[in-house]
Amino acid sequence: xxxxxxxxxxxxxxxxxxxxxxxxxxxxxxxxxxxxxxxxxxxxxxxxxxxxxxxxxxxxxxxxxxxxxxxxxxxxxxxxxxxxxxxxxxxxxxxxxxxxxxxxxxxxxxxxxxxxxxxxxxxxxxxxxxxxxxxxxxxxxxxxxxxxxxxxxxxxxxxxxxxxxxxxxxxxxxxxxxxxxxxxxxxxxxxxxxxxxxxxxxxxxxxxxxxxxxxxxxxxxxxxxxxxxxxxxxxxxxxxxxxxxxxxxxxxxxxxxxxxxxxxxxxxxxxxxxxxxxxxxxxxxxxxxxxxxxxxxxxxxxxxxxxxxxxxxxxxxxxxxxxxxxxxxxxxxxxxxxxxxxxxxxxxxxxxxxxxx
Numbered sequence: 001x002x003x004x005x006x007x008x009x010x011x012x013x014x015x016x017x018x019x020x021x022x023x024x025x026x027x028x029x030x031x032x033x034x035x036x037x038x039x040x041x042x043x044x045x046x047x048x049x050x051x052x053x054x055x056x057x058x059x060x061x062x063x064x065x066x067x068x069x070x071x072x073x074x075x076x077x078x079x080x081x082x083x084x085x086x087x088x089x090x091x092x093x094x095x096x097x098x099x100x101x102x103x104x105x106x107x108x109x110x111x112x113x114x115x116x117x118x119x120x121x122x123x124x125x126x127x128x129x130x131x132x133x134x135x136x137x138x139x140x141x142x143x144x145x146x147x148x149x150x151x152x153x154x155x156x157x158x159x160x161x162x163x164x165x166x167x168x169x170x171x172x173x174x175x176x177x178x179x180x181x182x183x184x185x186x187x188x189x190x191x192x193x194x195x196x197x198x199x200x201x202x203x204x205x206x207x208x209x210x211x212x213x214x215x216x217x218x219x220x221x222x223x224x225x226x227x228x229x230x231x232x233x234x235x236x237x238x239x240x241x242x243x244x245x246x247x248x249x250x251x252x253x254x255x256x257x258x259x260x261x262x263x264x265x266x267x268x269x270x271x272x273x274x275x276x277x278x279x280x281x282x283x284x285x286x287x288x289x290x291x292x293x294x295x296x297x298x299x300x301x302x303x304x305x306x307x308x309x310x311x312x313x314x315x316x317x318x319x320x321x322x323x324x325x326x327x328x329x330x331x332x333x334x335x336x337x338x339x340x341x342x343x344x345x346x347x348x349x350x351x352x353x354x355x356x357x
Contacts, residue, residue: 012054020045021057029083033060035071042066047077088125091115095126099138108134131305131312132277140275195236198244198252199225202259204346208232209252211244215269219255219322221342235320259323262354263290266324274318277308281315288329291354295333317341323350 012018020028028045035042036052042060043049060066063079073080082090095111111134112122126134195217197210202221208228210218218235220228233241244252251268258266272282280303287302288294296316300309316327317339328347332338340347 008055009053012057012059015059017045017059018054018057022051024048026083026085029085033063033066033079034058035060035066035069040071041074042071042079043074044077044079044083046083047074047079049074049076089129091117091122092126092129095134096130096137099134100141102138102141105138127304129305129307130277131280131300131303131308136276140277193236193239195232195239195241196244196248197229197232197241198248199229200252200256202256204259204342204349207256207259209244209255210241211248211251212271214271216251216255216321216324217271217273218320219324220320221259221322221346255324259350260353262323262326262350268324270321270324272321272325274315277311278315278318281312282319282325285316285319285325285327285330288326293329293331293335293351296330296338297333299330313338329354 017028017032017034020031021034024046026046031045033042033044035058037056037058038052042063058069060069063073066079067073094115098111098114099106108119108123112119115122117125123133126132126137130137132140193212195210195212197208197218200207200209204221206222206225206228208218208220208222208225209216210232218232220231222228254266254268257264272279274282281299284299284302296309296312297306300306300312303312305311312330316330319325319327319341322328322342328340328350330338337344337347337351
């Protein structure tokens with residue numbers, strides 16, 4: 001004889017929140033709470049306690065609702081206190097603010113002690129939330145400060161010291177990647193650096209291609225070639241902008257060919273200037289196959305920073321190398337096309353071409 005259906009359990013079992021409870025999903029913490037009438041307690045979805053029978057479960061949007069219904073907080077998952085991930089986020093935020101203003105380098109041990117965590121645990125949660133190790137985050141902040149200080153300090157040495165570098169030699173080792181030129185030239189607005197560039201037309205409108213001594217440093221698309229040239233000049237106000245020679249014209253032809261047929265790829269060196277996090281995102285973008293679309297969440301997971309979705313979007317927006325760093329292949333989680341610095345219409349057209357290649 002078949003077992004009778006527990007009709008009292010159906011409302012709970014048909015509620016999508018019940019699946020989160022069964023999975024003890026920490027991502028659902030804070031979105032809702034649930035009570036168990038046989039014990040008189042209420043819990044967060046990730047509670048490790050033995051799963052209650054669905055017919056005894058009721059869902060609430062807030063802890064206040066659960067307590068108003070007469071339930072007390074569970075002693076295991078402590079739903080009346082901030083979720084563990086919220087506590088972690090607060091600790092990481094505290095350290096981030098500290099690193100943004102620190103005048104000297106702090107060790108991992110010192111940082112972990114400030115928030116009362118072991119070095120291993122602190123390192124793991126910091127990277128999970130920010131996408132960077134504490135060391136890389138601190139280096140990126142020093143890089144931001146030194147770029148600002150170079151424009152305002154009386155000397156390069158003073159700028160390096162004021163930005164928090166303990167050793168000038170260490171900074172000079174990193175400066176080509178960080179600045180794309182010597183600190184003195186950067187301080188002078190790109191003086192003594194030469195940027196070759198060319199303007200042209202392609203099927204997506206006007207195109208500007210520029211290259212430093214390192215490699216291609218700009219690929220820009222637009223409707224107004226004059227505006228593209230002005231934007232390049234704003235990036236390198238004191239650099240010597242020169243027209244390309246025959247060799248550079250061949251580079252430009254390759255870039256235009258990439259725009260017209262992305263599947264051919266680009267075998268030219270790139271000068272990708274950005275923070276450590278941006279570099280990681282851009283490298284992940286370059287690994288997306290032609291014709292494939294991914295979400296910002298996908299990229300965040302690929303670089304090991306699943307909670308850094310907004311930072312991933314920011315890195316995509318900071319990309320100066322259209323098509324070569326294919327940020328056009330990143331879409332919203334629902335498949336919709338989000339912003340594209342060179343126009344959503346161009347993004348849609350690039351994706352259309354790639355889908356037919």
